[in-house]
Amino acid sequence: MIRIIVRQLLYTVILLFIQIFILNNIGLGGYVNPYIYILAILYLPIQIPPWLIQVLSFVLGFVFDAIVGTPGMHTSACVFVGFIRPYVLKYISPRDGYDAESEASIKDMGLSWFLKYVIILIVAHHTFLFFVESFNAVNFFRTIGRIILSGLFTITLTILFQYLRFGKISKR
Amino acid sequence: MRNLLRILVKFYPLLLFLTLEFIAFAMLFNFNTYHRAAYLNASSAITGGIYERIQSLKDFFVLVKANEQLADENARIKNTLVSSYKSNRVSFSEIYDSVYEQQWKYIDCKIVYNSTGRQHNMLMIDKGSKHGIEPEMGLVSGKGVVGIIRHVSKNYSTASSILNTNIIISAKLKSSDHFGVLKWDGNDTKYCYLSDIPNHIKVENGDTIVTSGYSSIFPEGIIIGTAIDVDNSLDLSFFNIKVKLTEDFGAITHLYAVKNLFKNEIDSLKNLVEND
Numbered sequence: 001m002i003r004i005i006v007r008q009l010l011y012t013v014i015l016l017f018i019q020i021f022i023l024n025n026i027g028l029g030g031y032v033n034p035y036i037y038i039l040a041i042l043y044l045p046i047q048i049p050p051w052l053i054q055v056l057s058f059v060l061g062f063v064f065d066a067i068v069g070t071p072g073m074h075t076s077a078c079v080f081v082g083f084i085r086p087y088v089l090k091y092i093s094p095r096d097g098y099d100a101e102s103e104a105s106i107k108d109m110g111l112s113w114f115l116k117y118v119i120i121l122i123v124a125h126h127t128f129l130f131f132v133e134s135f136n137a138v139n140f141f142r143t144i145g146r147i148i149l150s151g152l153f154t155i156t157l158t159i160l161f162q163y164l165r166f167g168k169i170s171k172r
Numbered sequence: 173m174r175n176l177l178r179i180l181v182k183f184y185p186l187l188l189f190l191t192l193e194f195i196a197f198a199m200l201f202n203f204n205t206y207h208r209a210a211y212l213n214a215s216s217a218i219t220g221g222i223y224e225r226i227q228s229l230k231d232f233f234v235l236v237k238a239n240e241q242l243a244d245e246n247a248r249i250k251n252t253l254v255s256s257y258k259s260n261r262v263s264f265s266e267i268y269d270s271v272y273e274q275q276w277k278y279i280d281c282k283i284v285y286n287s288t289g290r291q292h293n294m295l296m297i298d299k300g301s302k303h304g305i306e307p308e309m310g311l312v313s314g315k316g317v318v319g320i321i322r323h324v325s326k327n328y329s330t331a332s333s334i335l336n337t338n339i340i341i342s343a344k345l346k347s348s349d350h351f352g353v354l355k356w357d358g359n360d361t362k363y364c365y366l367s368d369i370p371n372h373i374k375v376e377n378g379d380t381i382v383t384s385g386y387s388s389i390f391p392e393g394i395i396i397g398t399a400i401d402v403d404n405s406l407d408l409s410f411f412n413i414k415v416k417l418t419e420d421f422g423a424i425t426h427l428y429a430v431k432n433l434f435k436n437e438i439d440s441l442k443n444l445v446e447n448d
Contacts, residue, residue: 050184050185050188051184051185051188054185054188054189054192055188055192057192058192058195058196061196065199070204071199071200071202071203071204072196072197072198072199072200072201072202072203072204072207073200073204073207075192075195075196075199075200076193076196076197076200079189079192079193079196080189080193082189083185083186083188083189086185132200132207135206135207135210136210
């Protein structure tokens with residue numbers, strides 16, 4: 001238990017570090033703003049209760065907002081991801097359900113499950129975040145473009161991190 | 173209660189989500205200038221529309237009061253219009269001369285009320301005691317004799333026109349200076365009757381009838397009318413002459429009130445004679 005908490009904290013700190021010091025400085029025409037820190041929520045254990053994941057999402061978003069200086073913006077998006085994550089997990093669950101100790105990773109759940117999981121949640125997060133950020137309907141298509149490009153970038157990075165983390169992944 | 177708790181347990185992720193989102197958006201709108209402005213714009217567009225409807229409804233209910241206010245304001249503004257004011261301007265001149273001492277003073281005035289359809293017709297003029305009008309003054313127009321002032325208030329005066337069966341005017345034939353009594357018979361506003369002219373006088377149709385100047389009300393020689401029908405059948409020794417009035421009583425506007433500056437002197441002398 002303690003091990004899991006420490007591990008999650010470590011993940012979160014590393015992800016925030018990468019996000020703040022590297023990815024936040026990527027502009028690419030104002031269209032690509034990858035937000036990799038959201039993986040801290042995605043990596044949480046699958047069996048975690050819904051209230052806890054929402055509270056943790058809120059805390060994560062709050063901390064990130066405090067660092068970036070946009071109170072409420074990332075918090076709302078993170079809470080949204082935390083809210084839908086249990087439903088997404090239920091939706092894409094394998095036929096025989098989740099193992100008690102399995103993690104949300106390619107290693108444990110397989111590439112296709114992980115891709116579905118990551119794509120749904122990251123697109124949801126980016127959609128919510130960029131619409132909250134633009135907060136009007138005038139820039140609708142520009143916002144859609146940002147969501148697609150940034151989402152692609154974030155998903156790619158997420159997959160990349162999976163391979164970095166586990167090295168060569170043996171299929172389960 | 174148990175059901176409520178069950179519902180709360182069942183939906184707690186949604187409730188928690190809504191609570192946390194509420195906090196997040198509260199922070200978003202409170203601490204980000206852009207989002208605050210967007211939020212205020214959107215909310216003011218919505219609430220503004222609602223307030224506008226409420227206000228238009230309220231406006232409808234205060235229409236009565238608004239009408240009263242407008243009427244008050246109109247009355248106040250109309251009170252400042254020039255047409256709301258009555259002119260107190262009186263133009264006359266007095267000349268002091270030891271050889272020709274002025275006897276008659278003319279005060280111009282305007283008719284504010286005039287009747288012709290009654291037996292005792294009267295008129296009202298826009299000058300009163302303030303402007304020097306007194307009872308028993310004569311009223312003449314440019315075309316002839318009009319009437320005699322009866323009652324005087326501060327700003328207005330009433331007068332009996334000569335179309336009044338109670339009024340008798342001393343008149344004379346301009347050609348022969350024989351005088352008689354002019355009276356209206358109460359029928360036709362175009363004609364009066366001059367009686368008491370001795371029948372040895374030669375009177376022809378078209379002779380001019382003027383005031384005699386004996387009454388201390390009218391100056392001598394003010395035109396009254398022309399004789400159109402000389403009739404001596406009623407009385408053996410006196411004519412009864414039908415006089416066509418030169419004044420059109422239906423269309424008088426401006427008049428002069430004639431003041432006899434020696435009226436008191438004449439009247440007191442007359443009284444002395446009558447008392448003898």
